[in-house]
Amino acid sequence: MNQNKGSFPGSFLQSTTIKMIMVGMLTLVLLIPLAFVNDLIHERSERKKEVVNEVTQLWGKDVFFYGPIIKVPYKRYTETSVLDPNTKKTSIQLNSSVDYAYFFPEKFNNTSNIKKNTSLKRGIYNNVVYSADMKFDGNFDKLNFEKLDIAEKDIEWDKASLVVKTTNLKSIKSDLVIKLNDHVFNFESKDEQDNFYGTLETETFDYKTLAATSKLDFSFSMKYNGSNSIKFIPIGKTTQISLNSDWDSPSFEGMFAANDATKTISKKGFHADWKILDINRSFSQQHVSKIPNLNEYSFGVKLIDTVDEYQQNDRASKYGFLVIGLTFLIFFLIQQINKINIHIFQYTMLGLALIMFYTLLIAITEHSSFSLAYLIASVSVIGMIVLYSVSILKTKKFPLFIGLALTAVYTFIYVIIQLENYALLVGSIGLFIILGLVMYFSRKIDWNNSNE
Incomplete structure (x- = not known):
C-alpha cells in the first residue's frame, strides 16, 4: 500500500x-x-514608412491637379446705414470693394506619361516614386457673368489672370508657361493660405482683347517628380484624361471610373482613359469669392507596391x-x-x-x-x-x-x-x-x- x-x-x-x-x-x-x-x-x-516619407518629402509627394481656372476681378457693392448725429437721420452709404469671379474651362484635356523611378533607394527600402510628363490643353467659352448677377460695368476685364492649384510645387521640373491663344504667359507661385494646394497664377491680361473670338484656347505642360498617386478634378464641361505608365500595378481611384473599353494593364505597364461630362458631377462652371473645395470629385490612379513584405x-x-x-x-x-x-x-x-x-x-x-x-x-x-x-x-x-x-x-x-x-x-x-x-x-x- x-x-x-x-x-x-x-x-x-x-x-x-x-x-x-x-x-x-x-x-x-x-x-x-x-x-x-x-x-x-x-x-x-x-x-x-518613416524612410519612405523622408524620401517622398525630398523627391515629391502625390500630384493633385486642379485647374486651369480664369480669375476676373469685379466691383462688389455693399450698403451701410449711416446715422447723422446732428439731424438724427439715417442715410444709406454705398461702399465698393473688389471681389473675384472664377470660371472653369469648356474643354479640359490631359495626356500624361508616368515613368517609375527604380534607382531611388534609401538603405534597404525601395520607394514608389515616378516622373510625370503632363500635357494640358483645352479652351474657355464666353464667360457668363449673368449667372453670377454681375453687371458688365463692374467687371475689370483688363485684370484677368489664370490660376492653377496643385500639390507638390517644389517638385515641378519644367518652366511654367502657358499659351493663351497666340500669347505666352509665365506662371508664378502665390503665397496663399491653403493647407492642401499650392497656387500658380499668371500675370494679368486683358481678357476681352485676348479672347476676341469669344473662345480662349490654352495649352501648357508640366514635368513632376511625384510619388504614390496622380489625381485630377474634372473642371471642364468636357474633361478627358489619358494616362500611360510603365507601372504594372495601378489602382484606379476616385469618383469616376476609367473607360473599360480602352483600359489595359500588363507587365509592361498600363493605359487608362477618362471622359467626364458636366452632367456627371454636380457643380457649376462659375463661382464667386473663392475657388470651391471639390476634392470629393477627384479621380486618378494610385501606384501601389503589390509586394509589401x-x-x-x-x-x-x-x-x-x-x-x-x-x-x-x-x-x-x-x-x-x-x-x-x-x-x-x-x-x-x-x-x-x-x-x-x-x-x-x-x-x-x-x-x-x-x-x-x-x-x-x-x-x-x-x-x-x-x-x-x-x-x-x-x-x-x-x-x-x-x-x-x-x-x-x-x-x-x-x-x-x-x-x-x-x-x-x-x-x-x-x-x-x-x-x-x-x-x-x-x-x-x-x-x-x-x-x-
Whole structure:
C-alpha cells in the first residue's frame, strides 16, 4: 500500500491527460515570444514608412491637379446705414470693394506619361516614386457673368489672370508657361493660405482683347517628380484624361471610373482613359469669392507596391499558433502511438525553433524577396527540427515523417498568404483535411489508459 502511494505522483505526472495539459500550456506560453515577433514586424514596417516619407518629402509627394481656372476681378457693392448725429437721420452709404469671379474651362484635356523611378533607394527600402510628363490643353467659352448677377460695368476685364492649384510645387521640373491663344504667359507661385494646394497664377491680361473670338484656347505642360498617386478634378464641361505608365500595378481611384473599353494593364505597364461630362458631377462652371473645395470629385490612379513584405510577414506570423499547435500535435501523437517519452523541455526547444522561423523570415525578406526568404527560413527550421527529432526519437522513420508534415504545413500556409480572394476557402478546406488526418491517426489510441 505504501509502495502504491509512493508511486502515485510519478504515475500521475506520466498520465496522458497531464501531458496534454502541459503541452497545451506550453503552446499558450509560446504565444508570448510570437507576440514579440509581431511587434518586431510592426516596428520594421513603421521604420519603412518613416524612410519612405523622408524620401517622398525630398523627391515629391502625390500630384493633385486642379485647374486651369480664369480669375476676373469685379466691383462688389455693399450698403451701410449711416446715422447723422446732428439731424438724427439715417442715410444709406454705398461702399465698393473688389471681389473675384472664377470660371472653369469648356474643354479640359490631359495626356500624361508616368515613368517609375527604380534607382531611388534609401538603405534597404525601395520607394514608389515616378516622373510625370503632363500635357494640358483645352479652351474657355464666353464667360457668363449673368449667372453670377454681375453687371458688365463692374467687371475689370483688363485684370484677368489664370490660376492653377496643385500639390507638390517644389517638385515641378519644367518652366511654367502657358499659351493663351497666340500669347505666352509665365506662371508664378502665390503665397496663399491653403493647407492642401499650392497656387500658380499668371500675370494679368486683358481678357476681352485676348479672347476676341469669344473662345480662349490654352495649352501648357508640366514635368513632376511625384510619388504614390496622380489625381485630377474634372473642371471642364468636357474633361478627358489619358494616362500611360510603365507601372504594372495601378489602382484606379476616385469618383469616376476609367473607360473599360480602352483600359489595359500588363507587365509592361498600363493605359487608362477618362471622359467626364458636366452632367456627371454636380457643380457649376462659375463661382464667386473663392475657388470651391471639390476634392470629393477627384479621380486618378494610385501606384501601389503589390509586394509589401511586411504585410506578408504579418500574415505569416498570424499562422504561428497553427504551426506550433500542429507540430506539437504530430509529436504528441507519435509519442502516444509508439510509447516514446518526449520531455516538456524538448517540446520547448521545438517551439522556440518554430518561433525562430519568423525572425529569420523578416530578416531575410528585407534583403531579398519574400518567396526566397520563406524558402530559406522554412528549409532551415525544418532541417533543424528533423535533426533534433533524430536525437530525441532515436529513429529516422519518424523524423522523416515530421519533415514531410512540416513541409506540407509551411507550403499550405505559403499558398494561403499568396491568395487573396480564395484564402478563406483554401484555408478552411486545408484545416478540414488536417482535422480528418488527426482523427484518422488518433483513432486507435487508448485514451483511457492513463499510463504509458
